Amino acid sequence: MSKDKMTPKDLKDFMKDQCKEIEKYKWCLGVQLHHDPLLDRSYNEICTEWINNFSIQYRKEWKDKHNIK
Numbered sequence: 001m002s003k004d005k006m007t008p009k010d011l012k013d014f015m016k017d018q019c020k021e022i023e024k025y026k027w028c029l030g031v032q033l034h035h036d037p038l039l040d041r042s043y044n045e046i047c048t049e050w051i052n053n054f055s056i057q058y059r060k061e062w063k064d065k066h067n068i069k
Helices: 008-033 043-065
Strands: none
Touching: 008 043
């Protein structure tokens, strides 16, 4: 059964999972650069880049996985 919207717990879980994905993205950037990306950019820049490139698809997939419309 699908829920119409996120509960406060759903939102907390979503934000926690999203932060983990941003950390994975930062790690992948570090592998590509062969050093910590925070040497070149701020954490906010990396987060903004992830949000601009991946957040819409991630939110859709997360909501589908958790049966939320």
